[in-house]
Amino acid sequence: MNDQPIVDAFPHWQRFAADLPGDRVVWSEVLPGGAHWSWRLSRGTSLRFAALDDRANCSVVLYAAHDPLERYNLPDSLKAQHTAHYTRGHTLMSDMGRSLASFTHDTLGWHDPFGGLLDSTRMAQKYGEHRYEAHRNAMYRSGRDGLLVEIGKHGLTARDLIAPVNLFSRVTVDPNGRFVFDDQRKTAGASVELRCDMDVIVAVSTAPHPLDPRPGYQPGKVGIAAWKSGAAPADDYCRGFRPECARALHNADVFALA
Amino acid sequence: MNTLKESPLDVATAASRHRLPAGEPWLAEVKRGQTVRIVDLDGNQAADILFYNRHDPAEHYDATGTMLAQGGIYLSTGSVLRSNAGNPLLTIVADTCGRHDTLGGACAAESNTVRYALQKKFMHSCRDNYLLAMANADVGLTKRDLGPNVNFFMNVPVTPEGGLQFADGVSGPGKYVELRAEMDVWMLVSNCPQLNNPCNAYNPTPVEFVFWDPVA
Numbered sequence: 001m002n003d004q005p006i007v008d009a010f011p012h013w014q015r016f017a018a019d020l021p022g023d024r025v026v027w028s029e030v031l032p033g034g035a036h037w038s039w040r041l042s043r044g045t046s047l048r049f050a051a052l053d054d055r056a057n058c059s060v061v062l063y064a065a066h067d068p069l070e071r072y073n074l075p076d077s078l079k080a081q082h083t084a085h086y087t088r089g090h091t092l093m094s095d096m097g098r099s100l101a102s103f104t105h106d107t108l109g110w111h112d113p114f115g116g117l118l119d120s121t122r123m124a125q126k127y128g129e130h131r132y133e134a135h136r137n138a139m140y141r142s143g144r145d146g147l148l149v150e151i152g153k154h155g156l157t158a159r160d161l162i163a164p165v166n167l168f169s170r171v172t173v174d175p176n177g178r179f180v181f182d183d184q185r186k187t188a189g190a191s192v193e194l195r196c197d198m199d200v201i202v203a204v205s206t207a208p209h210p211l212d213p214r215p216g217y218q219p220g221k222v223g224i225a226a227w228k229s230g231a232a233p234a235d236d237y238c239r240g241f242r243p244e245c246a247r248a249l250h251n252a253d254v255f256a257l258a
Numbered sequence: 259m260n261t262l263k264e265s266p267l268d269v270a271t272a273a274s275r276h277r278l279p280a281g282e283p284w285l286a287e288v289k290r291g292q293t294v295r296i297v298d299l300d301g302n303q304a305a306d307i308l309f310y311n312r313h314d315p316a317e318h319y320d321a322t323g324t325m326l327a328q329g330g331i332y333l334s335t336g337s338v339l340r341s342n343a344g345n346p347l348l349t350i351v352a353d354t355c356g357r358h359d360t361l362g363g364a365c366a367a368e369s370n371t372v373r374y375a376l377q378k379k380f381m382h383s384c385r386d387n388y389l390l391a392m393a394n395a396d397v398g399l400t401k402r403d404l405g406p407n408v409n410f411f412m413n414v415p416v417t418p419e420g421g422l423q424f425a426d427g428v429s430g431p432g433k434y435v436e437l438r439a440e441m442d443v444w445m446l447v448s449n450c451p452q453l454n455n456p457c458n459a460y461n462p463t464p465v466e467f468v469f470w471d472p473v474a
Contacts, residue, residue, distance in 0.1 A: 078422050081422075084420045084421060085420035095369075095404070115326065116322030116325070116326045122326075159318070159342075162405065163405075173418075177416075178329055179325070244372050244373055250376075251368075251372065
């Protein structure tokens, strides 16, 4: 038996989240553009997302780990906070009125809640076919396929796939209700953090945003670091952001206590 | 964009009519080719509706997919309501209201505690309506199938600053929206009982459903 077993767990976070307290970082990853992964995380763990290139997009879906029937609810979160975008202070609420995760840090000010996912049909129409046989791991991957793979690891199916939050992307709505994707935004160097307010399953895809009009399949890399931030304190910024956030965090607190 | 369009169909030739009282649920089948008109009888009443493939309850209405395919948030004449498999469920073929919402979702006891006060927990809600209708029908639909719905007759604009408003005043007494089913669907309705905001003008009222069979 080795005295010091060797594991190639590289401390990626030192490159993109050097301000985090090193003794509380649990793991870090660099996801190539188009990649997908998922984790089970405990209440009090935070995920720092860092865009390492321009044109980064990170689609995120959340399910309660104790029972994935409880899941992030897009309309409940938007209408409770009277918002059509997310930034620091907002919480991602479940259908059960509890905060699954909160935005505790954000350098961009706007993350897209309703643009949805790139599927393989739209991807092929936009970028052409780029399959494994000819392109190996440079193949094009869609956000929908990536999230189906990830939630499938947790026993969930297409029936359970929900509308994601698209971190790093900005979609506005014109007076006629039409979507306008912000293709001028430079994402490199931007970062945003989600604090888990419950034990959650988090699945992500770094495939392009479906409304991104720019030619070429070039989604940016995204660094992700998990660290033990602790649960929301009494003087938490998100609790004070809106009374609705305070009540959603209260509902998560009493769930954790019972 | 003017999407107002009156229907050529005459209620006298309808195959059936159903008055849904204020605050109540209803699960109904709409067959492929049938047209269903939803009438806001007294005005400003939100009809919260979900649609499913009648032969596969795992295939449900997809709000973000529907918005993405049409490139915008409002539903009106010409909008195709799409499923999570990308298939057309229904098409809006007439609309005298002009704008319907699919961002605002359906009210629930749990979200009422967040939005208004913890003590609002025991008020009647759309979620209760959905769960009860699904339990009584016993056709394989459960809570996992409750995704974002359509709010007919509701006006929920997004501001340039990224705010979400619950505006009012688009619908009125007798206004209607008409849909043609593109496949056999379940239509799961909650005639919204919400009393904490103006979505039903603080006075929930009945809506009517009128069905026409396809012309042979």
